[in-house]
Amino acid sequence: MKSKQTVVVVGGGFAGINFINRLDEKLFEVILIDKINHHQFQPLFYQVATSQIEPSSISFPLRHIFKNKKNVRIRLAEVYAVNTDTNTIQTSVGEFKYDILVLAMGCSSNFFGNDSINQYALTLKTTYNAISIRNHILQIFEKISADINSREALFNLVIVGAGPTGVELAGAFAEIKKNVLPKDYPRIDFSELKIILIEGSKHTLGNMSQLAKTSSKAYLQKMGVEVHTETMVSDYDGESLRLSNGETIKTKTLIWAAGVIANTLEGIPPEWITKGNRIKVNRLNQAIGSNNVYVLGDMAYMETPKYPHGHPQVANVAINQAKNLAKNIKKITLGKKPVEYEYRDLGTMATIGRNKAVVDFPFLRLKGMIAWIIWMFLHLMLILSVRNKLIIFINWTWAYVSKDTALRLILTDNKK
Numbered sequence: 001m002k003s004k005q006t007v008v009v010v011g012g013g014f015a016g017i018n019f020i021n022r023l024d025e026k027l028f029e030v031i032l033i034d035k036i037n038h039h040q041f042q043p044l045f046y047q048v049a050t051s052q053i054e055p056s057s058i059s060f061p062l063r064h065i066f067k068n069k070k071n072v073r074i075r076l077a078e079v080y081a082v083n084t085d086t087n088t089i090q091t092s093v094g095e096f097k098y099d100i101l102v103l104a105m106g107c108s109s110n111f112f113g114n115d116s117i118n119q120y121a122l123t124l125k126t127t128y129n130a131i132s133i134r135n136h137i138l139q140i141f142e143k144i145s146a147d148i149n150s151r152e153a154l155f156n157l158v159i160v161g162a163g164p165t166g167v168e169l170a171g172a173f174a175e176i177k178k179n180v181l182p183k184d185y186p187r188i189d190f191s192e193l194k195i196i197l198i199e200g201s202k203h204t205l206g207n208m209s210q211l212a213k214t215s216s217k218a219y220l221q222k223m224g225v226e227v228h229t230e231t232m233v234s235d236y237d238g239e240s241l242r243l244s245n246g247e248t249i250k251t252k253t254l255i256w257a258a259g260v261i262a263n264t265l266e267g268i269p270p271e272w273i274t275k276g277n278r279i280k281v282n283r284l285n286q287a288i289g290s291n292n293v294y295v296l297g298d299m300a301y302m303e304t305p306k307y308p309h310g311h312p313q314v315a316n317v318a319i320n321q322a323k324n325l326a327k328n329i330k331k332i333t334l335g336k337k338p339v340e341y342e343y344r345d346l347g348t349m350a351t352i353g354r355n356k357a358v359v360d361f362p363f364l365r366l367k368g369m370i371a372w373i374i375w376m377f378l379h380l381m382l383i384l385s386v387r388n389k390l391i392i393f394i395n396w397t398w399a400y401v402s403k404d405t406a407l408r409l410i411l412t413d414n415k416k
């Protein structure tokens with residue numbers, strides 16, 4: 001009997017874990033390589049950054065997820081390069097050979113070539129980033145309490161990019177400003193604290209419906225967030241933020257949520273790469289120009305009649321491409337006809353704060369409390385383990401009733 005094929009999967013994000021979970025164990029050996037030892041539930045990073053939930057409740061160790069899968073080996077390593085001629089990848093723990101390679105490495109923040117913003121801005125792409133923001137914000141208030149100079153820069157929290165991440169962060173900061181931080185820092189005058197959201201285009205939540213755009217802006221403004229649309233950021237030196245309209249904002253806190261760029265590897269043929277660094281794939285998620293390299297999720301650029309400019313870079317696309325590919329690889333191996341991927345858009349949503357969310361279903365647009373309950377329910381359903389669902393539910397209920405959380409830990413090694 002022919003030995004099993006080796007499938008190397010790079011990335012244990014939404015695409016990577018769903019692909020492996022559905023792959024036939026009898027036909028394939030899997031090596032999963034990720035530089036982080038856990039799967040991260042990115043949609044709730046902003047709640048970690050604002051001390052509303054613990055990082056552990058949205059982080060799932062990869063070894064635990066696959067503990068019952070005898071065909072899966074896990075390697076904690078960073079992948080640097082691929083050689084599509086020799087079917088090998090180079091990693092921080094050595095070389096691996098593959099029969100089939102599945103790239104699912106997601107995205108990084110895009111600073112559009114501005115090195116100083118890259119150097120000084122905070123981002124929200126990993127659990128570590130979320131903890132860094134939490135540490136930074138709490139340290140800011142410790143500095144304000146200690147009457148350290150440059151108060152204006154300390155009191156201005158600036159978020160750039162009013163997509164779901166920026167909007168959710170701004171709303172969450174506005175809530176902890178009102179309900180939580182004054183309890184910890186009773187001597188600070190929180191009316192001085194400004195939460196500023198800057199967006200280059202005309203609207204907040206620009207990819208959503210008109211109702212979502214106008215309601216999200218109105219909610220944020222009502223919560224005291226300064227929203228500047230049609231404003232571009234031109235530079236930041238860690239202290240002063242320069243805007244394209246010539247204005248300057250003094251700030252020690254710039255959170256960059258203004259764009260993403262797909263992760264890539266040395267050795268990927270340049271002709272595979274298209275806009276946003278994504279890799280061109282056919283309807284089977286196969287890199288165009290290869291017969292054994294597949295690309296999933298945020299990294300994949302697939303044109304279809306319904307999505308002529310590629311799919312949105314969201315969890316639902318990553319999960320469903322992954323499920324489809326797992327079935328297709330088996331079909332291809334058994335000589336059966338694979339099924340082309342078709343995205344079924346189930347909707348988009350964002351939460352702005354307590355009782356405030358917007359939901360765009362294909363057939364219905366909602367805002368307010370009902371939208372907020374739907375948002376919570378669907379996010380709870382997506383969380384991986386029952387235990388974590390419970391922990392988050394308890395945290396949310398406690399926060400709703402008490403208007404407080406007890407998670408404001410600064411977890412950083414000061415010696416560094």
Ligand SMILES: Cc1cc2nc3c(=O)[nH]c(=O)nc-3n(C[C@H](O)[C@H](O)[C@H](O)COP(=O)(O)OP(=O)(O)OC[C@H]3O[C@@H](n4cnc5c(N)ncnc54)[C@H](O)[C@@H]3O)c2cc1C
Nearest residue numbers: 011013014015035042043079105106297298313314315318
């Ligand atoms: C803050 C935030 C909020 C979001 N909110 C939502 C939301 O509400 N709804 C929604 O649908 N989508 C949301 N998204 C988008 C969604 O998370 C992504 O579309 C989804 O994670 C893409 O899945 P993926 O598997 O392609 O990549 P990811 O889930 O990003 O996984 C990539 C994996 O690859 C690993 N990796 C990367 N490079 C290497 C390397 N060189 N070597 C080894 N490992 C590597 C990473 O460590 C990571 O584990 C959000 C994203 C962010 C950042």
